[in-house]
Each structure stands twice: as structure tokens, then as C-alpha cells.
Amino acid sequence: MDTVSTPLIALVGNPNAGKSALFNALTGARQKIGNYPGVTVERKLGRIMLGDGRPAEIVDLPGAYSLTPDSLDEEVTRNVVLGRQVGQRRPDAIIVVVDSANLDNHLRFTLELIGLGLPVVVALNMFDLAVRDGLEIDADLLSAELGVPVIPTVAVRKRGLDHLAEKLASVLTGPSIAPATLEEPPEKDRKSLTAEAHRLAKKVIIRETPTRQWTRILDGVLLHPVAGVLILFALLFVMFQAVFAWSETPIGWIEAAFSFLSLQVTAFTPDNWIRSLINDGIIAGVGSVVVFLPQILILFLFILLLESTGYMTRAAFVMDRMMASVGLSGHSFIPLLSSFACAIPGIMATRTIMDQKDRLTTILIAPLMTCSARLPVYTVIIGAFIPAQSVGPGIGLRGLVLFGLYVAGIVGAMLAALLIRRSVAKGAQGSFLLEMPRYQWPRLRDIALGLWQRAWLFLRRAGTIIFVSTIILWVLLSFPKAPDDIGTSQADYSIAGRIADGVEVVVRPIGFNKEIALALIPAMAAREVAVSALATTYAIDESGDEEAVTKSLGDRLAGKWSLATALAFLAWFVFAPQCISTIAVAKRETNGWKWPIFMVTYLFAMAYVAAGITYWTAMAFGLG
Amino acid sequence: MQLQIAPLRRPLRVDSIDWLAIPESEGHRLRSLGLEEGAVIEPLHRGILFFRDPLAVRVGRMTIALRRKVALAIYCTALD
Numbered sequence: 008m009d010t011v012s013t014p015l016i017a018l019v020g021n022p023n024a025g026k027s028a029l030f031n032a033l034t035g036a037r038q039k040i041g042n043y044p045g046v047t048v049e050r051k052l053g054r055i056m057l058g059d060g061r062p063a064e065i066v067d068l069p070g071a072y073s074l075t076p077d078s079l080d081e082e083v084t085r086n087v088v089l090g091r092q093v094g095q096r097r098p099d100a101i102i103v104v105v106d107s108a109n110l111d112n113h114l115r116f117t118l119e120l121i122g123l124g125l126p127v128v129v130a131l132n133m134f135d136l137a138v139r140d141g142l143e144i145d146a147d148l149l150s151a152e153l154g155v156p157v158i159p160t161v162a163v164r165k166r167g168l169d170h171l172a173e174k175l176a177s178v179l180t181g182p183s184i185a186p187a188t189l190e191e192p193p194e195k196d197r198k199s200l201t202a203e204a205h206r207l208a209k210k211v212i213i214r215e216t217p218t219r220q221w222t223r224i225l226d227g228v229l230l231h232p233v234a235g236v237l238i239l240f241a242l243l244f245v246m247f248q249a250v251f252a253w254s255e256t257p258i259g260w261i262e263a264a265f266s267f268l269s270l271q272v273t274a275f276t277p278d279n280w281i282r283s284l285i286n287d288g289i290i291a292g293v294g295s296v297v298v299f300l301p302q303i304l305i306l307f308l309f310i311l312l313l314e315s316t317g318y319m320t321r322a323a324f325v326m327d328r329m330m331a332s333v334g335l336s337g338h339s340f341i342p343l344l345s346s347f348a349c350a351i352p353g354i355m356a357t358r359t360i361m362d363q364k365d366r367l368t369t370i371l372i373a374p375l376m377t378c379s380a381r382l383p384v385y386t387v388i389i390g391a392f393i394p395a396q397s398v399g400p401g402i403g404l405r406g407l408v409l410f411g412l413y414v415a416g417i418v419g420a421m422l423a424a425l426l427i428r429r430s431v432a433k434g435a436q437g438s439f440l441l442e443m444p445r446y447q448w449p450r451l452r453d454i455a456l457g458l459w460q461r462a463w464l465f466l467r468r469a470g471t472i473i474f475v476s477t478i479i480l481w482v483l484l485s486f487p488k489a490p491d492d493i494g495t496s497q498a499d500y501s502i503a504g505r506i507a508d509g510v511e512v513v514v515r516p517i518g519f520n521k522e523i524a525l526a527l528i529p530a531m532a533a534r535e536v537a538v539s540a541l542a543t544t545y546a547i548d549e550s551g552d553e554e555a556v557t558k559s560l561g562d563r564l565a566g567k568w569s570l571a572t573a574l575a576f577l578a579w580f581v582f583a584p585q586c587i588s589t590i591a592v593a594k595r596e597t598n599g600w601k602w603p604i605f606m607v608t609y610l611f612a613m614a615y616v617a618a619g620i621t622y623w624t625a626m627a628f629g630l631g
Numbered sequence: 632m633q634l635q636i637a638p639l640r641r642p643l644r645v646d647s648i649d650w651l652a653i654p655e656s657e658g659h660r661l662r663s664l665g666l667e668e669g670a671v672i673e674p675l676h677r678g679i680l681f682f683r684d685p686l687a688v689r690v691g692r693m694t695i696a697l698r699r700k701v702a703l704a705i706y707c708t709a710l711d
Contacts, residue, residue, distance in 0.1 A: 072663030077656045111691035112665045140692075201665065223675075226694070230676040230687055324696045328682040337685065337696070361656050438657045439685055440701065442664060443694045 014063045014179050015096060016055070017088055019120060020104035021113045022070030023444040025132040027051075029104055029162035030067040033171075058173030059180075066098065069358075073116055074191040079358040079366075088123070089189040097189070100126040100179050102171070107137035107144055107159070108445070110212065114204035117153070122192055124185035126178035127155045130171055134159040136445065141216035149211040163450060222317075222445045229318065235325045246309040247413055248406040250382070254301035261301070262559065265294035284481055287546035292477030292539035295560050297469050299383040299535070304458055306379050310348045311457045315449040319344065320441055327439050333421045334428030336362070336439040339369040343420070346376035347413075348461075350589045354596055365437035368427045370593055371606050374584050375420035377413045379465075380534040384580045385412055387538050391561035392573045415581045419613060431605070468533065476529040477539045484525075484547050498522065498548050517615060518575040518622030520568070527585070534585045571625035578621035582614035632709075635686065635702035637674050643707035645670045652704040661701065665690045671710065 018026050034053030051067040068087055069080035076082040083092065090097025103120050105113040121127050131146055150157035156174040160167035192200075229235050269290045276282040313319050319341055327337030338360045346353030353373045360366040377385075389405050396404050428434075480503060489500035498504050499521065507525035514524050522544050530537035538560065545563045564573070584590065584607050593603040625631070637643055645668055650658050666672065666688070675694065676687040684699040 072660065075659060077660050077663075109692050112693055115663075115665070198667075201662070201667065222694070226676060226687065232677060232679050232681075232683075236679045320696075324676075324685060324687060325679055327685045327696070327698070328678050328680075331684075331698075336698075361660065435654070436700075438654060438701075439696060439698045440657055440660050440664070441696045443687065443696060 014057075014061070014099040016063050016065045016100045016102060016175060017098035018065060018067045018102050018104060019084060019088060019116075020070065020132075021072055021106065021109075021116055022442060024070065024104040024106045024109075024113060025162050026067055026070065026104045029102075029130060029132060029160065030065065032162045032165045032168055034065060056172065057179065058169070058176035061176065061179075063175070063179075065102075066095070071116065074119055077361050085191065088120070088125075089191065098125065100128070100175060102175070103127055103129045104132050105129055107131045107134045108140050108142055110144070110208040111205055114207050115200050118200050118203055118207075119192055121153060121155060123189050125189075126181065126185075128171060128174045128178055129153065129155055129157040130162075130167070131157055131159045132162055134167070135161045135164070136447075140220070141214075142212055143214035145211045145213050149207065152207055152210065163453075225446050226321070226443075229321050230324055235321070239322055239325050242309075242313075243413075244410060246306070247410045248402070249309070250302050250305050251386075251403065251406045251409060253305050257301040258298055261294075261298045265290055265298070268294075280485070283485065283547070284478070288477055288481030288543055289474070291542040291546040291560075292481070293469055293474055295387070295538050295542040296383055296473050296535045297466070299386060300462060300465060302382050302386065303379040303465055304462060306382070307348050307458055307461045308454065310345065311454050312449055313344070315447065315453060317444045317446045320443045323439075323441060324443065331436065331439075333424040334436065335365055335368060335424050336360075336437040337441065338362075338437070338439060339365060339424075342369055343373060343376050346373045346378060349378050349380070350374045350376065350586065351592050354589070354592050357596065360437075361440070362434075362437040364428070364432040364434040367597065367602065368424050368432045370596055371427055371432075371602065371609075372420040372423045374586070374589050374593075374606065374610060375416050375423060375582065377416040377581070378534075378586075380586065381412075381580055383535040383538045385409055385577060387541075387561055387564070388573050388577050391565040392568075392570055412577060412581055415578070415617075419582055419617070423609070423613070472532050473536055473539050476532055476536050477543055480525075480529050480540050480543050481547070484544060496548050498525070498544050503544075517579070517619040518569075518572045518626075519579075519618070520572065522567075523572075523576060530585045532587050534580060534583075537580070537585070570630040571622050574625050574630070575618040575622035579614045579618040582610050582617050584610040584614075632707060633703050634672075634674060634688070634705040634707055635699055637707055637709070639674050639677065642671055642673045642710040644710055645672060645705060645707050647706045649704040649706075653701055657701060661697070664693070664695050666695065666697075666705070672707070 018030055020026050030051060030053060033055045053065050053067070055063050055065050057063050066087065068084040071081040071084040074085050074088065076085050086092040087095050088098065088101065101120055103117045105117055117129060129149070131144065131149070137144060146157045146159050156178065158167050158171045158174055160171060229238060269286050272282060272285050272290065276285070313322065322344065323337035323340040326340040330336050330339055339357075342353045342356040342360075345356055350373045353376065354370050357366045357369045357373070360369060389408050393405050393408050398404050398407055483503035483506070484498055484501045486501060489495050489497045503525055504521065506528065507521050510524035510528065511519070511521045514527070522541060525544055526537045526540035529540050541564070542560045545560065545567070590603050590607060593606055594600060597603065634643070645666065647668060648661075653661065661667065670690060673689040674686055675689055678684040678686065685696045686699070686702050687694055687696050
């Protein structure tokens with residue numbers, strides 16, 4: 008299709024106006040829908056049909072308060088709207104998305120956008136919530152006052168979309184009064200825009216009935232100076248306990264499925280290198296990672312719920328003072344909490360942070376938040392070395408240890424932030440100025456969709472990065488073949504074993520053995536590869552043993568590692584920046600190699616010291 | 632009175648803001664959120680434990696969070 012003649016429509020509006028939901032509803036495409044300012048951290052393109060049957064391209068832009076940007080996110084929006092964004096043509100029309108229940112504030116930006124002269128249609132979004140809040144709005148009057156079509160919409164229920172498409176078609180066929188070069192309005196006009204927005208809002212809101220305001224009632228509890236903190240920490244604790252407690256049964260099913268598969272391969276293939284590749288390489292390696300899918304989904308379920316209900320910004324409010332003590336702000340808490348799922352969206356979400364030094368510090372410490380890729384590593388070690396016993400009502404020792412590892416990551420991150428803000432990112436205290444959206448019921452469909460996307464990404468990773476690195480490792484571990492008469496294990500004799508000899512010299516003082524040294528190399532691609540690498544290494548070493556086929560990696564490790572080594576291994580993974588994708592995204596977001604190199608260096612140093620201290624302390628207590 | 636010391640859940644009118652005491656980007660964002668001279672606001676919640684920082688304030692139908700430093704630069708009069 009000819010994209011030059013296809014009109015381009017930009018979806019613009021304040022944060023929390025429901026742009027992402029409207030984009031999804033219009034295009035059928037899917038993206039993350041959150042409820043905190045700045046969830047749309049990237050441009051999203053889609054296609055729609057206009058009311059007259061013509062196709063059009065639509066671009067979803069990050070939320071902004073005006074055309075004078077305060078953050079990188081807002082800069083993208085300003086640049087696209089004014090036609091200054093490299094690689095993106097200027098839009099032919101704008102859909103201004105407005106929260107119906109927040110007209111006073113959102114109409115100011117609407118007026119600014121209308122002032123540009125581009126064809127505009129206003130989507131009076133979340134109309135149902137405004138009615139729920141006791142507002143009665145005259146959309147026709149607003150349209151007459153603004154001089155552009157105004158359509159009430161409920162994006163999440165797909166209401167008003169046909170009408171919106173019709174109006175878009177009509178404004179696109181009309182004459183454009185936009186000048187060839189668009190300029191943002193001068194600052195001095197801003198005050199008059201605010202006054203005009205207030206006048207308009209007052210005029211078009213026909214009735215305002217006080218209703219029970221759930222947001223106020225909930226905020227009374229969730230932002231309470233004492234209860235608010237306790238609830239946040241309780242929520243985080245429940246989240247980490249649930250990761251263990253809820254996942255046990257489905258993990259058992261996946262383990263059983265891979266065991267069955269392995270036995271079938273043993274039964275139906277001759278005992279040669281192909282059987283070893285499938286059983287010791289693919290099934291042991293990929294299977295040992297896929298087994299953690301339930302835990303990763305449980306973690307994402309909590310993150311998605313916190314985002315979609317609007318609680319995430321409350322958590323930022325509660326955490327702001329604590330973050331300020333290390334030179335950051337509550338703004339950093341949102342990307343950091345997202346980093347518990349994955350550092351990549353976390354680092355990208357830092358674009359909403361106004362203060363550039365705050366933003367840089369947040370990027371540099373984001374990899375310290377315990378991402379879901381660490382879960383396979385933690386779970387396998389905890390499962391093998393920590394007894395499954397209860398330490399209190401509903402509190403298991405394993406869950407408690409996992410919680411401790413999360414806390415270690417947080418403490419490490421706060422310590423790092425403190426030092427970074429006092430050295431390489433020195434400057435004035437950052438700011439905290441945040442809009443807190445209304446609470447909303449999470450939509451089951453959006454949550455399910457978010458989980459499905461995560462599951463797919465994880466399985467695709469298991470099928471690509473982990474699959475490939477597992478096979479490469481299997482080859483390196485299997486060749487050359489160790490002669491029977493020299494008494495050396497296959498892993499030791501192999502190419503990989505010889506490479507690991509060099510690494511082992513460096514990591515031996517912190518209690519790591521040769522197998523760990525070997526696993527750390529491919530795990531630079533992704534942390535969970537460490538698990539598949541260990542699984543493959545030990546599977547190859549025991550490949551002659553028929554009973555070992557169904558043995559889990561945990562059982563194998565329990566028999567071969569000391570508790571001191573296991574704890575040091577856990578401490579290493581709290582800090583080590585073993586993720587190529589995170590390093591790449593840090594490079595992209597900081598525009599160069601300087602900061603990613605700094606990040607990798609300081610994190611490896613922290614990992615080494617932490618693992619060393621853990622190992623030496625454990626040895627001193629006789630846990631060797 | 633300064634917003635920082637205003638009692639909670641009492642509507643206030645913003646009389647003046649010492650814009651020079653607030654970093655430019657924060658001042659701009661504050662205006663974008665509708666918190667400027669003449670606005671009717673209501674402090675709702677103070678931050679955790681004994682810090683009393685940040686402060687959640689209703690501006691129109693919206694709730695915004697701001698820090699003590701900014702709240703100290705906002706001068707208001709009680710409406711009741």
C-alpha cells in the first residue's frame with residue numbers, strides 16, 4: 008500500500024487519558040496498557056479504516072501535558088506532532104484524547120493542539136467513568152466552543168469508535184489551515200490557555216453530582232503515613248511468597264512432561280551422540296528454563312495488576328521519601344518496580360523522569376532489581392539447598408530466602424544510587440511531581456493479554472537464545488571425547504572445560520567450581536542460561552548413568568556443591584549484569600558506551616565482592 | 632500560609648507561588664497540572680511516617696503528588 012498517500016493520524020493527549028486503550032480499540036493491535044503516567048514509552052504504529060472506507064495510519068504518542076517538553080517522552084510527542092521527528096512524517100490529523108472526568112486540566116493541551124491548525128477530532132474518553140463520578144457533559148456544546156468534532160468514547164468497551172472514524176474521514180477531506188512549518192505556541196500564551204480551559208470546562212459540565220469517591224476512600228488507606236507503608240511491603244511480600252507457593256503444582260507438571268520426553272527419547276533412539284544432544288543438550292538445557300514459566304507469570308501478574316489498578320503511582324508516593332534518602336525520587340520507583348519483571352522495560356520507562364541525573368542513576372541501578380530471569384537461578388539453588396520448612400503461619404523458609412535475595416538487590420541498588428548520586432551523577436536533589444490517576448478495576452482481558460505476551464516472549468527466548476547457547480555448549484562440552492583410561496571427566500576434558508580452566512582461576516577464590524565458571528560464560532547472553540548450562544554440563548558428566556536421566560538439576564547440585572558455594576552463587580547473581588539485552592538498551596538510552604561500560608564494571612565488582620564475602624563467611628561458620 | 636503547613640482536607644485558594652524557589656522544569660510541570668495562582672486546591676495526604684513528605688493535593692478533579700520543597704513555595708488562603 009502507498010504509505011505516502013495514506014493519511015497519518017497522531018493520537019495525542021495528557022497522561023492517563025486512555026490513549027493506549029483507544030489505540031488498541033481502534034487498531035486491534037496490542038500494547039501494554041498501564042495506569043501510571045508515561046506508560047507509552049515508545050511510538051506505536053497501527054492501521055485503521057476511516058468512516059469512508061479509506062485506510063489510515065495511526066501513531067500512538069507518549070502522554071504529554073503541553074508542547075513544551077519536560078521529559079524525553081514529551082519531547083518525542085512534540086517532535087512528531089510538529090513534524091520534527093526523524094523518520095516520521097508530520098501527521099495529517101490529530102485525535103486529541105481527553106479524560107472526560109478531568110476536563111479542566113486536559114482541555115488546556117487540547118487548545119494548544121487545536122491552535123496548531125492541523126485537522127483535529129477530540130475523543131472525550133472514559134465517558135462512562137465521568138458519568139460514574141456524577142458528571143454530565145455537553146459534548147455538542149464543547150464541539151461548538153472548540154470548533155472541532157468532539158466524540159464521547161469508552162475505549163475499553165469500544166464505544167464511540169465508529170463515530171470517531173466518520174469524523175476523522177470528514178476532517179481529513181476538509182481544507183487544512185496548517186502552515187507548512189509548525190511551531191509550538193509561545194510560553195506567554197499558556198496562562199490564557201489555562202483560563203480558557205477552565206472557562207470551557209465550567210460551561211460544558213452541565214451537572215456535577217457528588218458521588219462516593221472510591222479513589223478518595225482508598226487513598227485514605229493506601230497513602231496513610233503508617234498503613235500505606237505496611238500495605239506496600241505486605242503486598243511485595245505476598246508477591247514473592249506467591250511466586251513460590253502458587254507455582255509448585257504447574258512446575259511439577261512441566262517437570263513431569265520433560266522427564267517423560269527424556270525417557271521416550273532414551274527408549275526410542277540408539278545410544279549415540281544424537282540421543283545425548285537431545286537429552287543432555289536440548290531437554291536438559293531448555294527444559295530446565297521452561298520449568299520456571301509459572302513463576303515468571305505469577306510475578307508479571309502482580310506487576311500488571313499494580314499498574315492497571317493505578318496503585319503503582321501510590322507506591323511511588325509511599326516510596327518517595329525513602330528514595331530521596333539515596334538521592335532519587337518516587338519517579339524512579341515505577342521503573343525500578345517494573346525492573347523486577349525485566350530491566351529492559353524498566354530502563355525504557357525512565358524516559359518519564361524529568362531530572363536527567365535521576366534518570367541516569369535509575370538506569371544504572373535498574374539491573375540490580377531482581378528480574379524474572381534470575382528466578383530460574385534462585386529457584387534451582389534454593390530448591391536444592393534450602394529445606395522446604397515453615398517458619399511461621401503461611402511463611403515458608405524458601406520464600407523467605409527468595410524475599411531476602413530481592414531485599415539484597417534493593418539494598419545493593421540503594422547503596423549504588425547513593426554513591427552514584429554523590430560521584431558520577433552529582434547534582435541537586437531530584438524532583439517529584441506526579442499525577443495520581445483514579446483507581447480502576449483491572450480488565451481481565453488486558454491482564455490475560457499481558458501475561459500471554461510475557462509467556463510468549465519467555466518461550467521464544469527459551470526457543471532461541473537458550474536453545475542455541477545450549478546446543479553450542481553441548482558441542483563444546485562433548486568434544487573432544489575423553490578417553491576412558493585417563494580418569495578425567497568428559498566436562499573437564501572438553502573444549503569448554505579447558506576454557507573454564509582460565510575463568511576458574513579468577514572465580515575460585517570466591518568459592519566457584521569449574522562447572523560454575525563454565526556456566527557463567529554463556530550466561531552473559533541471559534542469566535537463565537546459567538541454569539541450562541549447568542544442567543547440560545552435569546547431564547553430560549552423568550550421561551552414562553541410566554538413573555540420572557530423570558534426575559532434576561537441583562538433585563545433581565545438592566550432591567556436588569557445598570552450601571557455601573551455593574550461597575556465593577546466589578550472591579553473585581544478585582549483582583552480576585549478565586544480560587546482553589539490558590546492556591544494549593542501556594547503551595541506546597544513554598547514547599553511548601560510556602555508561603553501559605561503567606554499569607557493567609561496577610556491577611561485576613559488586614558481584615565478585617558479594618560472592619566472596621558470602622563464601623568466606625559461610626566457610627567461617629563451617630558450611631563448606 | 633504555605634501549602635506545606637496547611638491543614639489536610641480543607642480547600643485553599645493559591646494566592647502566590649515563589650516560582651524562583653522551584654526549578655524551571657518543575658514550575659512548568661506544576662502549571663501544566665493546573666497548580667498556579669488562583670487555583671482551588673485541597674491538601675489530602677502527607678508522606679509516610681514522620682517525614683510528612685511528599686504531599687498529595689487535589690487540583691480540580693485530579694490528585695497530584697509534590698515534595699515539601701515545592702509546597703513551601705506555594706502560598707494559600709483557606710476558603711472556609
